[in-house]
Structure formats: structure tokens, C-alpha cells
Amino acid sequence: MAETVLETMGLTMRFGGVTACDAVNFKLKARELRCLIGPNGAGKSTFFKCLTGLLRPTSGHVLMQGEETTDWQTHEIASLGVGIKTQVPSVLDGVSVRENIWLAARRFFPTKEANDKAADIIDRLSLNDIAKSEVGRLAHGERQRVELGIVAAGDPWLVLLDEPAAGMTSEDVERMIGIIHEMARRAAVIIVEHDMQFIRSVATTVTVFHQGAILMEDHVEKVMADETVRNVYLGKKA
Amino acid sequence: MRDFSIQRLVISLAIAAVVMLLLPLGMNTFVLTPLLIYGLLGMSLGLIWGFGGILCFGQAAFFGLGAYVYAISAINIGESTFPMLLAILIPAVFAAILGAMMFYGRLGDVYLGVITLVVTLIFFKFMNSTAGPEYVIGTARLGGFNGIPGFQTLNVPGMADEYIYGDSLYYVTFVILVLVYWLVNGLLQSPFGRIAIAIRENEQRASLMGYDIRARKTTLFAIGGAIAGLAGALYANWAEIVTPGLFSLGQTAEIIIWCIVGGLGTRLGPILGAAGLGYLKFLLGQQAFLDNAIVMGLILVLFVLFLPKGLIPAIEDIWSLSVGKRRRRRPARRRKRRALSNG
Incomplete structure (x- = not known):
């Protein structure tokens, strides 16, 4: 069961003189739920963007289910069955919630099944009240939820979420945690997040990024208790 | 649901038929035919710009190319059926190649506008400079700024002597317009069309969903080119001459104005915008008091200021x-x- 579905080897990303990601070796097992944390500028988001093809890594390798995807286009990676949520909600503002989710499902299912799939997702994420609304008119929390619906619609085996709880009310966050736990039953999930409260309530294993490299990788309670991690977050010299 | 859509189809066809029969009562079909052709041309840009988010400043390039391809192949071949098909196919292929270069090269919107505009101007310049006898394709001389006259015009398929002109060209054009409109409608309701709208809304999200936006935009661009080419071929048949003016800056700007005034992102807007402004231009052409370009510019400015979404959305709102x-x-x-x- 526990085969590795995502692996990076020596993943490096440089922007001019800045090394945002420095030879990162990372492994994720099937149906694992993993959080990436770290202070601002630690390289979490860059790492995330290298995984999703939004950035081309300077060197190193990304392997998904054993297949090298290092220089692939975003749509090719997504087509493998990888659900991606970006930091700023990326949704289709001009069309309805249902259309958003249908379009995501249509990539992986024929039209009729996509209809059923969209209805199912709308039910599961309790989006029924707003299913016909234009996404551009929705509140931030609702848009975040719609984007999760888009991610879930393709039945992904790997889910990458960049700051899913950003700017949401505690009620929304709780609902979001429920959705993420449900996703994690079928897929491996990586969450990039700042909110410690949130991480405590979802995560089992946490990877800490610092200055472009992995500082430590352990169970959430141990990471939280760790002196070095605390220092890094408070900006002291580690 | 099914019955409902069939009912709608029947009603729309009935309305189209009534309009087709009523229009010639008030206006000369020689005036009406180019308005329909403009409508077709407006629809081609309305499709790729309004639904695909591709602002092409060079829709006139495909229009002119369609007209020239028709004229040149009609001189060489004679019977008009095959030249008509070529006049759709070649602009489509040309648009596909141009589109592939731009979309696979990941050009931004501004560069896309510049390149399409420049391509149009290259055609304009080139065609203007082909007056010499060395510019010959088959037996067709390109003729420079004088254009190409005297080609075989539209005939009943298979019967080269049965010409379609005057009133019958009007009816044929109208039927083609309705047919293309119906096809475009179907395309927009199909998954391809819905995905095109997704790309217009948010390219990044569309590719995060797993759609290859480069291939899809190229395809849509080629479809737009095909429709513009068809419009060009019909225009050649109506005018019975093709000139480099088809590629002119004014021509290409006008198509954009039609779309803005009619209503971008609507299916009927660009057609009505094109026909309406085309008619206005015709009326203005009969007097010397006001310059055409000034009026067109004024209309554009007024619409952008007061009805930025265009006529059709404004009517819907009201x-x-x-x-x-x-x-x-x-x-x-x-x-x-x-x-x-x-x-």
C-alpha cells in the first residue's frame, strides 16, 4: 500500500542569485497527508510551483508515480490526476459554480458522467445553494470552497493545496478541514500552510522548510515542540 | 428538455425565414448582401474574441485571404464549388499556423494584437505591390492595387453556367449566415466551447484542470479564420472584384468596432453590430457632409463610455x-x- 507516489531528487530553483529551493529531496506515500510549513521566503511556494509545472526547476527531478515529470507542462501534470489549488483562488469568475466543477470533471469523464460527478461534488461540499451563482460574485470563503470542488472533481490521486485556509473564517476553516480529510481517504495530499491551528487539526506528518531546504520532517507535535523550528519561526538564528 | 430545444430551433428558424423574406421589401438586396457578409465576419471575431478571449487585430487578413483565394482559384479552376471550399480551408490552415506560433510561443495579449495587425499590413503591402506581370498564380494575375476582376462567380454546384447573383446571392448568403450561426451556437454549447470559455475566464485554472490551452486556442483561432475566409469568398462574389483594400487597417479596425458595439460575448451582438454599422456606413456614404471615419470613431467612443458591454447586453439589461x-x-x-x- 505504502508505495511512493511523489518524489523529488535534488530539486533546485534559482532566481538570479537567490536559491529559493536548494537540492530538496522529498518523498510522499500514497494516501499520505502532509503539511509543508516554514517562515516567509522559506521556499515552500516555489517548491510547490516546481511540482505543478508552474515553474521549471533549475535542476533536479520530480517523479510522480515513478514517472519523471520534471519539465512537463502544467496541463500534462494535471492530466495525470493531480488536483492543484493555487495560493490566490484561481477559479472561473464569469461562469457558475456548477460550470466550474463540471469543466474540471469533464477533463477526466465523458459529458454525462461529468454531469453526475459535478452534482455529487456540489452535494459533498454543500454548494447547492450557490450552484447557479456566478463565482465572481461569491464571498472569499465560498470561492475557496469552489476551488476545492474543482480540485476534487477529477478524482485526483494527488492533491496539492497552497494555503487553503488563507483568509477564511473559523467556520469555513472547519468545513475545509472536513473536506480535506475526506480527500485524504482517496488521495495523497500536500498542504502548504501558515496557520498552525489549521495544521495541528489536519496533519500527521509535517515538513519544515527553511532557507530553501528541508529543516526537519516529523509528526506535528514533535515539530511544534522542537526548539530549532520555534527559533526559525520567531526569526532567531537557528 | 429535448422538446424544448427543438421548439426553440423551430421558432428561431421561423424568425430567420421571416426576416430573410421581409428585409428585401425595404432594401435593395445588393445593399443587404454585404451587410450579411459583414455579419458573418463580425461573428468570426465575436467567436474567438468574445468566447475565446483572443483579441485578434487581424481578422481582415483571413477575410482578405478568403477573397483572394477564391478569386485566384476561381480563375484557375472555373466552377465555383471547389474554390469556395479552398477559400474556407486555406485561411483556416493559415490561421492555425499563425495561431500555433503565437499560442505555443506563449505570447501575451499585446504581442498577439501586434502580430495579427502586422500580418494584415504585410498582406496589404504585398498585394499592393503585385502589379507587375511576374506576379501570377496559375493563370491569375494578382494585379497589385487594381486587384483581380473577372473571375468566375458563385454558381449552382456542378453547373458552371448557372450563376448565383443578385437576389439569389442574397438568399444563399442569408442561409449560409444562419447555418454558420447555428454551427457556432452548437460549438459553444459543446464541451469544446465550454472549455474555450473556461480558457477565456482563467487560462491558469484551465491548464490546472488539465486542458491544453495552446492547442485549444489554436483550434478556435483556425475556426475563426475559416469563417472569416468564407465571408471573404462571399464578398468576392458580391463585389466581383478583390482588391488589397480588403486587408486595410480600416477594414480590420471596423471588425473590432462591430464586436464592441454589438456586444462582446454575445452570439448575436457582433452580427447585428456589423450589419447595423455597415448600413450606417452605406447611408453616410451617400452624403458628403460628415466623414465616415469620424462618425465610426464617435460611435465607438460613445459606446465605450456609455454602453461598454455593447448593444445586446444593454437591451437584455433593460x-x-x-x-x-x-x-x-x-x-x-x-x-x-x-x-x-x-x-
Whole structure:
């Protein structure tokens, strides 16, 4: 069961003189739920963007289910069955919630099944009240939820979420945690997040990024208790 | 659901037929035919710009190319069926190649506009400079700024002596316009069309969903080119001459104005915008008091300032505010306001 579905080897990303990601070796097992944390500028988001093809890594390798995807286009990676949520909600503002989710499902299912799939997702994420609304008119929390619906619609085996709880009310966050736990039953999930409260309530294993490299990788309670991690977050010299 | 859509189809066809029969009562078909052709041309840009988010400043390039391809191949081949098909196919292939270069090269919107505009101007310059006898394709001389006259015009397929001109060209053009409109409608309701709209809304999200936006935009661009080419071929048949003016800056700008005035992102808007402004231009052409370009510019400015969404959306808004959904809309707004004041 526990085969590795995502692996990076020596993943490096440089922007001019800045090394945002420095030879990162990372492994994720099937149906694992993993959080990436770290202070601002630690390289979490860059790492995330290298995984999703939004950035081309300077060197190193990304392997998904054993297949090298290092220089692939975003749509090719997504087509493998990888659900991606970006930091700023990326949704289709001009069309309805249902259309958003249908379009995501249509990539992986024929039209009729996509209809059923969209209805199912709308039910599961309790989006029924707003299913016909234009996404551009929705509140931030609702848009975040719609984007999760888009991610879930393709039945992904790997889910990458960049700051899913950003700017949401505690009620929304709780609902979001429920959705993420449900996703994690079928897929491996990586969450990039700042909110410690949130991480405590979802995560089992946490990877800490610092200055472009992995500082430590352990169970959430141990990471939280760790002196070095605390220092890094408070900006002291580690 | 099914019955409903068939019912709608029958009603729209009936309306189209009535309009087709009524229009010639008020106007000369020689005036009407080019208006329909402009409508077709407007629809081609309305499709790729309004639904695909591709602002092409060079739709006239495909229009002119369609006209020239028709004229050149009609001189060489004679019977008009195959030249008509070529006049659709070649602009489509050309658009596909141009589109592939731009979309696979990941060019931004501004560069896309510049390149399409420059391509149009290259055609314009080139065609203007082909007056010499060395510019010959088969037996067709390109003729420079004088253009190409005297080619075989549209005939009944298979019967080269049965010409379609005058009133019958009007009816044929009208039927083609309705047919293409129906096809475009179907395309927009198909998954391909819905995905095109997704790309227009948010390219990044569309590719995160797993769609290859480069291939899809190229395909849509080629479809737009095909429709513009068809319009060009029909125009050649109506004018019975093709000139480099088809590629001119004025021509290409006008298509954009039609779309803005008619209503971008609507299916009927660009057609009505094109026909309406085309007719206005015709009327203005009969007097010498006001310059055409000034009036066109004024109309564009006024629309951008006061009706930025264009005519069709404005009519829809007025309709829904005055009669359509009065009862349903008001409480929704009140609810929203209450929610705001509570929060």
C-alpha cells in the first residue's frame, strides 16, 4: 500500500542569485497527508510551483508515480490526476459554480458522467445553494470552497493545496478541514500552510522548510515542540 | 428538455425565414448582401474574441485571404464549388499556423494584437505591390492595387453556367449566415466551447484542470479564420472584384468596432453590430457632409463610455429590469443588503 507516489531528487530553483529551493529531496506515500510549513521566503511556494509545472526547476527531478515529470507542462501534470489549488483562488469568475466543477470533471469523464460527478461534488461540499451563482460574485470563503470542488472533481490521486485556509473564517476553516480529510481517504495530499491551528487539526506528518531546504520532517507535535523550528519561526538564528 | 430545444430551433428558424423574406421589401438586396457578409465576419471575431478571449487585430487578413483565394482559384479552376471550399480551408490552415506560433510561443495579449495587425499590413503591402506581370498564380494575375476582376462567380454546384447573383446571392448568403450561426451556437454549447470559455475566464485554472490551452486556442483561432475566409469568398462574389483594400487597417479596425458595439460575448451582438454599422456606413456614404471615419470613431467612443458591454447586453439589461425578472430580482437584492448590514 505504502508505495511512493511523489518524489523529488535534488530539486533546485534559482532566481538570479537567490536559491529559493536548494537540492530538496522529498518523498510522499500514497494516501499520505502532509503539511509543508516554514517562515516567509522559506521556499515552500516555489517548491510547490516546481511540482505543478508552474515553474521549471533549475535542476533536479520530480517523479510522480515513478514517472519523471520534471519539465512537463502544467496541463500534462494535471492530466495525470493531480488536483492543484493555487495560493490566490484561481477559479472561473464569469461562469457558475456548477460550470466550474463540471469543466474540471469533464477533463477526466465523458459529458454525462461529468454531469453526475459535478452534482455529487456540489452535494459533498454543500454548494447547492450557490450552484447557479456566478463565482465572481461569491464571498472569499465560498470561492475557496469552489476551488476545492474543482480540485476534487477529477478524482485526483494527488492533491496539492497552497494555503487553503488563507483568509477564511473559523467556520469555513472547519468545513475545509472536513473536506480535506475526506480527500485524504482517496488521495495523497500536500498542504502548504501558515496557520498552525489549521495544521495541528489536519496533519500527521509535517515538513519544515527553511532557507530553501528541508529543516526537519516529523509528526506535528514533535515539530511544534522542537526548539530549532520555534527559533526559525520567531526569526532567531537557528 | 429535448422538446424544448427543438421548439426553440423551430421558432428561431421561423424568425430567420421571416426576416430573410421581409428585409428585401425595404432594401435593395445588393445593399443587404454585404451587410450579411459583414455579419458573418463580425461573428468570426465575436467567436474567438468574445468566447475565446483572443483579441485578434487581424481578422481582415483571413477575410482578405478568403477573397483572394477564391478569386485566384476561381480563375484557375472555373466552377465555383471547389474554390469556395479552398477559400474556407486555406485561411483556416493559415490561421492555425499563425495561431500555433503565437499560442505555443506563449505570447501575451499585446504581442498577439501586434502580430495579427502586422500580418494584415504585410498582406496589404504585398498585394499592393503585385502589379507587375511576374506576379501570377496559375493563370491569375494578382494585379497589385487594381486587384483581380473577372473571375468566375458563385454558381449552382456542378453547373458552371448557372450563376448565383443578385437576389439569389442574397438568399444563399442569408442561409449560409444562419447555418454558420447555428454551427457556432452548437460549438459553444459543446464541451469544446465550454472549455474555450473556461480558457477565456482563467487560462491558469484551465491548464490546472488539465486542458491544453495552446492547442485549444489554436483550434478556435483556425475556426475563426475559416469563417472569416468564407465571408471573404462571399464578398468576392458580391463585389466581383478583390482588391488589397480588403486587408486595410480600416477594414480590420471596423471588425473590432462591430464586436464592441454589438456586444462582446454575445452570439448575436457582433452580427447585428456589423450589419447595423455597415448600413450606417452605406447611408453616410451617400452624403458628403460628415466623414465616415469620424462618425465610426464617435460611435465607438460613445459606446465605450456609455454602453461598454455593447448593444445586446444593454437591451437584455433593460428588458430584465423593466419586465422580465422584476419580481425575482428585487428581493434578492434586499436580501443581499440585509446580509451586508448584519455582517
